[in-house]
Amino acid sequence: xxxxxxxxxxxxxxxxxxxxxxxxxxxxxxxxxxxxxxxxxxxxxxxxxxxxxxxxxxxxxxxxxxxxxxxxxxxxxxxxxxxxxxxxxxxxxxxxxxxxxxxxxxxxxxxxxxxxxxxxxxxxxxxxxxxxxxxxxxxxxxxxxxxxxxxxxxxxxxxxxxxxxxxxxxxxxxxxxxxxxxxxxxxxxxxxxxxxxxxxxxxxxxxxxxxxxxxxxxxxxxxxxxxxxxxxxxxxxxxxxxxxxxxxxxxxxxxxxxxxxxxxxxxxxxxxxxxxxxxxxxxxxxx
Amino acid sequence: xxxxxxxxxxxxxxxxxxxxxxxxxxxxxxxxxxxxxxxxxxxxxxxxxxxxxxxxxxxxxxxxxxxxxxxxxxxxxxxxxxxxxxxxxxxxxxxxxxxxxxxxxxxxxxxxxxxxxxxxxxxxxxxxxxxxxxxxxxxxxxxxxxxxxxxxxxxxxxxxxxxxxxxxxxxxxxxxxxxxxxxxxxxxxxxxxxxxxxxxxxxxxxxxxxxxxxxxxxxxxxxxxxxxxxxxxxxxxxxxxxxxxxxxxxxxxxxxxxx
Numbered sequence: 001x002x003x004x005x006x007x008x009x010x011x012x013x014x015x016x017x018x019x020x021x022x023x024x025x026x027x028x029x030x031x032x033x034x035x036x037x038x039x040x041x042x043x044x045x046x047x048x049x050x051x052x053x054x055x056x057x058x059x060x061x062x063x064x065x066x067x068x069x070x071x072x073x074x075x076x077x078x079x080x081x082x083x084x085x086x087x088x089x090x091x092x093x094x095x096x097x098x099x100x101x102x103x104x105x106x107x108x109x110x111x112x113x114x115x116x117x118x119x120x121x122x123x124x125x126x127x128x129x130x131x132x133x134x135x136x137x138x139x140x141x142x143x144x145x146x147x148x149x150x151x152x153x154x155x156x157x158x159x160x161x162x163x164x165x166x167x168x169x170x171x172x173x174x175x176x177x178x179x180x181x182x183x184x185x186x187x188x189x190x191x192x193x194x195x196x197x198x199x200x201x202x203x204x205x206x207x208x209x210x211x212x213x214x215x216x217x218x219x220x221x222x223x224x225x226x227x228x229x230x231x232x233x234x235x236x237x238x239x240x241x242x243x244x245x246x247x248x249x250x251x252x253x254x255x256x257x258x259x260x261x262x263x264x265x266x267x268x269x270x271x272x273x274x275x276x277x278x279x280x281x282x283x284x285x286x287x
Numbered sequence: 288x289x290x291x292x293x294x295x296x297x298x299x300x301x302x303x304x305x306x307x308x309x310x311x312x313x314x315x316x317x318x319x320x321x322x323x324x325x326x327x328x329x330x331x332x333x334x335x336x337x338x339x340x341x342x343x344x345x346x347x348x349x350x351x352x353x354x355x356x357x358x359x360x361x362x363x364x365x366x367x368x369x370x371x372x373x374x375x376x377x378x379x380x381x382x383x384x385x386x387x388x389x390x391x392x393x394x395x396x397x398x399x400x401x402x403x404x405x406x407x408x409x410x411x412x413x414x415x416x417x418x419x420x421x422x423x424x425x426x427x428x429x430x431x432x433x434x435x436x437x438x439x440x441x442x443x444x445x446x447x448x449x450x451x452x453x454x455x456x457x458x459x460x461x462x463x464x465x466x467x468x469x470x471x472x473x474x475x476x477x478x479x480x481x482x483x484x485x486x487x488x489x490x491x492x493x494x495x496x497x498x499x500x501x502x503x504x505x506x507x508x509x510x511x512x513x514x515x516x517x518x519x520x521x522x523x524x525x526x527x528x529x530x531x532x533x534x535x536x537x538x539x540x541x542x543x544x545x546x
Binding site for chain 2: 029032033034035036053054055057058060062064067068069071073074078081082085086087114
């Protein structure tokens, strides 16, 4: 990690994205007090998390999506019971919250099943409930939807949204799933090789970093050598011209093409987040 | 306190899930004792045994009781967490890492004491003629076993701290088991050793694990019970401090596996 400067407001949901090894999980581990930064300062709710790890832990909920905290051979209920005790949640409060979580996560059917017999989606739903059980003001979700099917993903997103809306929970979400970001986050922070390379609205990120595509249907071969044209691909739908709209407008491009070629149809593809994220994950965002 | 009892409860519940394991250890104990019985009979028959045969067999049998009742493997428990990176889950909770691990272990061991220690004791008494030490002797023995359990837990936990560097625990566990077998009295009665060698053995913490409670049971102490407890407590404090220091080092070493 290098020169990371990040401030998160109460009640925000921020998407924290970047390629594998960019430093996302390391950030979460520093924020939870598990790891200590070699230099610099971290403050979570007025505390230094590595110096006051236990006090900080009472205020946070964490899901490490690839590292389950549930006891493998015991019914899920036992894991919840332990959490209830260590976070000092009263039994009535616990029952009330579990009821509430049930509405969205539907846990009650498998509370008595040993964790090893649960599906990945069931386990992750439990992990989510576990992280929110003590109603922490801050929750870190480190890849909470990895490997899940669409239905479970949606359920989990709905749950996070609900908690954020009703309890004003601040959420930091690291994910490789574009749907998570689109659905949950207004603000996105992009990390590359330990440095922050983007911090702002999701829409602006898409605008700033993607090139547009023009798809042309025409007979015969096609060639175009023009300033701003980045790439030409021969696809099933036709020739796909990738261009940088800072350097050339779609109008100029079309004019040039129509002068030479007999185009039967064309369309302009708007950028989507998926391509931005793909780009970030594949090559990083080098400005 | 309440929080840590919960970890003990989880440990106990898991012990119950793995109860077939306990059965296997009881079987192992039986086989081991049959083997020991044959070996020591042969030695006794050759006329080279110092002291009585029954005292040796009783020592060996009690050694099995103590070992079954104080079986601890923190090296693998912690090592697995470090290797897979799931140690982050222990560290994200508002509880001490060491006390979480130790109380979890305590729960598991409670189960072992009942499911492995008690059957081993029954075998020792019924088949190998281990006599009763009387009520006071029995209590004194139990206290020493509890101290032995505390010592083995802290010893194992201290070694487990090394898994933050080695990433695996089984080799550390193997090392400890081998040293324990050799020096503690688990493999042969320490009183049979020549004085000089025995003196060296007693400089290590290992006799406090097995030999100490057996000596109290067999009453060969002539009132020095407190001295035996004292040495056990000394080693407990030693490893309590060592484990704290090592945990400090392990924390700074902590690089969590898997991104």
